[in-house]
Amino acid sequence: MIETKTMEYNEKQVQIIETAERLFSAKGFEGTSVRDIAQEAGINIAMISYYFGSKEKLIEAIFDYRISYTRLTMLGLLQDESLSPTIKIEKIIDSYINKMMSNQCFYRLMSQERAILEVHNITELIYDSKSKNMDMVKKIIHEGQRTGEFRKNVDVSLLMATLIGTSNHFTVSQEFYRRYNNMKEMPEEEFQKHLKKKLGNHLKSIFKALLTNEA
Amino acid sequence: MIETKTMEYNEKQVQIIETAERLFSAKGFEGTSVRDIAQEAGINIAMISYYFGSKEKLIEAIFDYRISYTRLTMLGLLQDESLSPTIKIEKIIDSYINKMMSNQCFYRLMSQERAILEVHNITELIYDSKSKNMDMVKKIIHEGQRTGEFRKNVDVSLLMATLIGTSNHFTVSQEFYRRYNNMKEMPEEEFQKHLKKKLGNHLKSIFKALLTNEA
DNA sequence: TAAAACTAAACAAACGTTTAATTAATTTTT
């Protein structure tokens, strides 16, 4: 149905992709000009059309680049028979948070694109990726229901909305969090670790409460 | 600190504001031209500069218009002495979901702006509004901790991130939800009611699990 | 020496904003 291109990109193309990703996430797709990108990446404007065809195709390349790169890591989890569903869910939460925290530009960009209705040709790519993630989590939860670890009547859509929505909002609002909690002085790296830990524990306790059987 | 303008807008200005809000939310701020807005609102392009000064000031007017309009409703809750903290929290959840579901364009636009770093002059306005919401919820939770309804060690920042993040993500991804769960045939109004109910129950059970003392 | 990588310059189209003129509404003066 969806032709997943998953192109190979050369060094220069990756350089352009990562520069564009950073600028798009900071100023928005329409708010960033190809001249901005060219200047920031230290290349000629024409190279963007030369390598990608258009600005539109460039953002598609960004999503192609990041999504194909991201999917691989999660798949290994499912096969591992030695892990209990509870542990698998915990690992998925950690894995998602790690991906998001170390690719904040991309997730910021994805948040923007999600919120825009008349969207670029990446809608199908995102839909496809979301479906696969949803299917995977569903499988694990069904597994947990079979073993008796998890309760019946779990709404996976809302569970995923909570994982993704809470994580995104918390990350994107980190400057508010810093100001509101008077943490201006904390070094950036330490602050990021703090966010990760807080967020991880929070989501795990939510998932535990929603998944496990009442005592 | 922040001069909350809370201007009065005449009929024509409101018409422009609401048209712009709809277009901005659908195509993004930079993706929408003043000509788009003028055409859709059935007015001359120059009227936008005439009434608001610039496109930039127009989006500020949108946020001024919506945020000042929104804040009033929540405040009444706090004063009501007859309601228990538990009920108050439930009412806040319902109130937030209702506001969001009946102003989807505005919340979509706010999601976009939140995700963009180099943002417009509305940052302070949003920060101010968020702080006030946070303070209010904090107050209610402290009240619940005094009465013994709520446990100690509640992270209000993460609680709010879950309320706002989950709600936004669920709403913004409603088309995915429709497709993934084969609900294409359900009438729009019924579908919206369905989302509201699902989301409300979900968030209430999360808040209950995170706030109340373990049995 | 052919293909690939790269460049400066030019392209038309679209952008937000302003101008100058006209119509509509309101206030002031008779």
Added chain:
DNA sequence: AAAAATTAATTAAACGTTTGTTTAGTTTTA
């Protein structure tokens, strides 16, 4: 109450920039 004066609302056209893309030529690589 009518006429005049003043302000507000509205318009079409033009403004100078900036936009994404292309061209035609040059340099580099294989």
